[in-house]
Amino acid sequence: MNKKITVKDFTRMKEEGEKISMISAYTYPIARIIDEAGIDSILVGDSLGMNILGYENTLNVTLEDSIRHTQAVARGAKRALVIGDMPFLSYGVSVEEETKNAGKLVQEGSCEAVKLEGGKERIDDILAIKSIGIPVLGHIGLTPTYINMYGGYKVQGRDSKDEERLLKDAKLLEDAGVFGIVLEAIPWKLGKKITEELSIPTIGIGAGEFCDGQVLVIDDLIGLSYITKPKFVKHYVKTQEIIHNAVKTYIEEVKKSKYPSEEYRYD
Ligand code: KIV
Numbered sequence: 401m402n403k404k405i406t407v408k409d410f411t412r413m414k415e416e417g418e419k420i421s422m423i424s425a426y427t428y429p430i431a432r433i434i435d436e437a438g439i440d441s442i443l444v445g446d447s448l449g450m451n452i453l454g455y456e457n458t459l460n461v462t463l464e465d466s467i468r469h470t471q472a473v474a475r476g477a478k479r480a481l482v483i484g485d486m487p488f489l490s491y492g493v494s495v496e497e498e499t500k501n502a503g504k505l506v507q508e509g510s511c512e513a514v515k516l517e518g519g520k521e522r523i524d525d526i527l528a529i530k531s532i533g534i535p536v537l538g539h540i541g542l543t544p545t546y547i548n549m550y551g552g553y554k555v556q557g558r559d560s561k562d563e564e565r566l567l568k569d570a571k572l573l574e575d576a577g578v579f580g581i582v583l584e585a586i587p588w589k590l591g592k593k594i595t596e597e598l599s600i601p602t603i604g605i606g607a608g609e610f611c612d613g614q615v616l617v618i619d620d621l622i623g624l625s626y627i628t629k630p631k632f633v634k635h636y637v638k639t640q641e642i643i644h645n646a647v648k649t650y651i652e653e654v655k656k657s658k659y660p661s662e663e664y665r666y667d
Pocket residue numbers: 424443444445446447448485582584605615616617
């Protein structure tokens with residue numbers, strides 16, 4: 401069996417110029433498939449709210465939802481670093497509460513690290529969670545739990561003031577000791593600049609090709625998602641079409657008594 405990837409490998413990979421591959425995924429069978437395919441890390445993202453639970457956005461996802469899906473992924477991932485995503489309200493209320501919540505996600509979800517969204521306003525949270533031995537992945541740019549502040553899913557860091565703010569946030573997160581930072585939906589030049597100025601890896605999603613790694617949501621990658629396709633999403637396969645056609649064939653065979661044939665019955 402391949403050795404488990406750790407947060408130390410993230411640092412090493414940046415130093416050696418090896419790109420980091422990450423997928424956001426939520427279930428046991430998908431975790432097994434992508435782990436066996438050699439993915440470096442699986443984030444159990446709160447995007448599970450839209451992709452698994454059918455919510456409009458990530459705000460309805462609870463800590464229990466996150467724990468349940470992190471457990472499933474952890475059972476399937478033998479090599480990849482598993483990162484649990486702290487959902488809305490599981491942090492940002494009180495340091496005591498969020499440290500406990502991060503601990504629960506690790507203890508019950510069996511992940512090896514947690515992710516939370518935000519810049520300078522998250523520094524105390526990150527320090528507290530790290531103080532009990534939990535590695536933290538940062539997340540800046542388009543942070544989906546702030547959607548009501550942005551007025552929709554909009555590219556961030558387009559003007560010089562916002563660019564400056566994001567660069568500053570990235571440095572503050574690095575100083576607070578995160579092991580990496582997700583950069584979501586920002587111009588590629590800003591993704592490149594932040595990546596060059598940090599010694600920790602950046603993981604881009606809609607942040608251009610110069611980031612140290614990339615993350616995509618599995619439902620986007622395989623063409624299963626019903627969410628409007630952002631510019632950065634590449635469908636590597638058309639799963640909706642494949643399932644649709646398979647089910648149509650099944651229905652037809654049942655209607656015509658072609659399934660089950662002798663091969664599929666017990667003697
Ligand atoms: O929830 C999620 O899947 C994420 C990634 C898109 C980074 O936060």
